[in-house]
Amino acid sequence: MRMRLQAEPFDPGAESNSFLARAKGAGASVTFTGLVRSTPDDPVEELTLEHYPELAQRQLEKLASEAVARFGLIDADIIHRFGTLRPGEPIVQVMTLAPHRHSAFEGASFIMDTLKTDAPFWKKERRADGEDWVEARASDDEAAARWWD
Amino acid sequence: MKILYFAWLRERLDRDGDEIDVPDDVSTVAELMDFLAERDEGFALATQKRQSIRAAVDEELVEHSASIRGARTVALFPPMTGG
Structure with missing residues (x-):
């Protein structure tokens, strides 16, 4: 498992290939990439991500280990950016590796929901x-809570 | 004890942390927030909605009822919005 916090942009395809x-x-492997959203109805010029480095x-590490144990993953990596980002840029990438597709999908979903x-x-x-x-959304809390029901 | 603030809490307090002596009878995160609110009106105002403040003690996410005894660092911050 590799966790990376970085200010610099990353190349989603290259990261996925090296994983x-x-x-x-x-x-099976699943790669999820989260991007800075900006739409014509609601244009965002810039996104700044603040973080608490040690705890992050x-x-x-905790979420990835939990996903590996719970879904029988072979491996899980997470890349998360901080600092200033532009619309369309990748913010986060979660990659899972598993014997079969269901655990790869579920593991990635669990990591994103709890993250x-x-x-x-x-x-x-x-x-x-x-x-x-x-603002934190109730729907995000519900998505995370469903894993603990 | 080192107190850290993040996101809008940091902005509203206009500082990213405090270094304070915590009295012995302040033993939980909730009591620490009461103590901080008593000595600083700005903190009291910014944390009026207690349920909207989350906490970490020595880099561990905790509930407000958690102990702060012997802790080096307590971080206080709004609900997280990463990903």
């Missing part, structure tokens, strides 16, 4: 009319 190159005996590293509520990152969006902290 796959480490695959030994796996039958720890939480990502949203339990990893110390905070988003601030800048629009033409100013800056605002993104």
Whole structure:
């Protein structure tokens, strides 16, 4: 498992390929990439991600280990950016490797759902009319909670 | 004890942390927040909605009822919005 927190952009395809190159005996891999969203109806100029480095590293390690144990993954990597990002840029990438597709999908889904509520990152969006902290959404809490029912 | 603030809590307090002596009778995160609110009106105002503040003690996410005894660092912050 490799966890990486970085300010620099990353190349989603290259990361996925190097992750796959480490695959030994796996039958399935899932790559999820989260991007900075900006739509014509709601244009975002810039996204700033604040984080708590020590806790973020720890939480990502914890979530990945939990996913590996719970879904029988062969491996799981997480890359998460911080700092200032532009629309369309990748924010996060989660990659899982498993014997079969269901565990690869579920593992990636579990990591993303729990990362949203339990990893110390905070988003601030800048629009033409100013800056605002993104509010936590109840739907994200529900998505994370379903794994513990 | 080192107290860290993040995101809008950091902005509203206009500082990213405090270094304070915590009295012996302040033993949980909730009691620490009461203590901080008593000595600083800005903190009291910013943390009026207690349920919207999350905490970590020595880099471990915890509930407000968690102990802070012997802790080096307590971080206080809004709900997380990563990913």
